Amino acid sequence: MERAYYIAEIGLNHNGDVKLAKQLIDMAIECGANAVKFQKRCVEQMATKDVLDMPYDKFPEWGKTYREVREHLELSKSEYVYLRNYCKDKIDFIVTPFDLQSLEFIEDLNVNAIKIASHSLTDIPLLEAIAKKKKTIILSTGMSSWHDIDIAVSILDNTLERVGSDHPLVLLHCVSNYPTNSKYANLRMIMKIKMRYTNYVVGLSDHNNSIVIPAVARSFDAMVFERHITLDKSMIGYDHSFSLNKKELKDVIRGIRETEDALDYYDKTGPQPWEMDAFKNYRRSIVSAKDIKKGTTITKNMLTTKAPNIGLSPVSMYSIIGKKMKVNIKKDTHITGDMIYD
Numbered sequence: 001m002e003r004a005y006y007i008a009e010i011g012l013n014h015n016g017d018v019k020l021a022k023q024l025i026d027m028a029i030e031c032g033a034n035a036v037k038f039q040k041r042c043v044e045q046m047a048t049k050d051v052l053d054m055p056y057d058k059f060p061e062w063g064k065t066y067r068e069v070r071e072h073l074e075l076s077k078s079e080y081v082y083l084r085n086y087c088k089d090k091i092d093f094i095v096t097p098f099d100l101q102s103l104e105f106i107e108d109l110n111v112n113a114i115k116i117a118s119h120s121l122t123d124i125p126l127l128e129a130i131a132k133k134k135k136t137i138i139l140s141t142g143m144s145s146w147h148d149i150d151i152a153v154s155i156l157d158n159t160l161e162r163v164g165s166d167h168p169l170v171l172l173h174c175v176s177n178y179p180t181n182s183k184y185a186n187l188r189m190i191m192k193i194k195m196r197y198t199n200y201v202v203g204l205s206d207h208n209n210s211i212v213i214p215a216v217a218r219s220f221d222a223m224v225f226e227r228h229i230t231l232d233k234s235m236i237g238y239d240h241s242f243s244l245n246k247k248e249l250k251d252v253i254r255g256i257r258e259t260e261d262a263l264d265y266y267d268k269t270g271p272q273p274w275e276m277d278a279f280k281n282y283r284r285s286i287v288s289a290k291d292i293k294k295g296t297t298i299t300k301n302m303l304t305t306k307a308p309n310i311g312l313s314p315v316s317m318y319s320i321i322g323k324k325m326k327v328n329i330k331k332d333t334h335i336t337g338d339m340i341y342d
Contacts, residue, residue, distance in 0.1 A: 035092035118142030131159035142176030285311035
């Protein structure tokens with residue numbers, strides 16, 4: 001079965017520290033992720049001035065205003081270049097730009113894909129600009145109506161066609177709640193999205209702490225997964241508490257891979273090679289229920305079925321009743337075809 005693509009979202013969990021970002025990349029590689037993803041924002045474009053400059057005491061270690069905290073979390077261009085080079089030939093590198101300025105910021109990083117966050121789904125100028133970059137686009141669909149998604153997909157499609165891009169568009173089912181209670185995971189939506197947008201790869205942007213949810217999503221044919229990761233859930237920051245630690249990330253990816261193995265299909269043409277031990281040792285075959293002399297006409301009460309499977313199949317029982325034995329056999333003997341006259 002084709003393997004799903006797993007994105008380990010570092011997001012802001014580097015806490016503005018490139019060394020921590022590098023450790024998270026190493027963790028993602030070790031756990032078997034296919035890509036890491038970062039988030040890039042132009043702080044000035046995040047909100048109005050009154051919001052940015054308001055007193056903000058959530059993370060006093062990083063600043064006294066919302067602007068200062070957000071600026072603390074942004075990595076520099078040289079740090080992005082360093083991290084991009086560090087990922088080269090090890091793991092794919094994806095970035096979510098939250099505004100036009102951030103899109104230009106990542107222009108020369110040669111990212112493997114551009115992610116569009118759920119709350120940017122209706123940002124038409126940003127969608128058009130991203131599509132013009134001729135990169136694989138991954139679009140999350142949290143907080144959206146079908147109408148919202150239809151418009152976004154139409155804009156992206158039309159722009160991609162106009163600029164001659166043949167890169168795929170990936171749609172991710174997403175519930176914008178952190179963490180998401182399993183009750184609200186709404187995994188059947190994956191199939192609904194696949195049915196509505198038949199030309200696109202569909203996946204899951206996951207914010208649930210269960211290792212079961214991604215495995216179930218894979219059984220619904222989700223092909224791309226995204227999940228926040230952290231070195232330590234107790235670290236200060238916006239996303240650490242609902243992110244996957246190293247053990248959880250390994251468990252989630254292993255669960256997806258085991259689901260893929262379990263979904264491999266083989267037809268019922270007979271016992272498979274991995275079933276042969278059970279087939280030989282436990283499948284029943286025809287056994288004599290009593291001593292039977294040569295020349296005796298076989299009756300039903302002379303036969304029973306027992307393991308191991310070294311005689312005639314029980315499905316042949318009625319075809320040998322009424323025939324005669326070629327040899328003397330003792331009770332509890334497996335009966336084979338060469339013991340019976342045709």
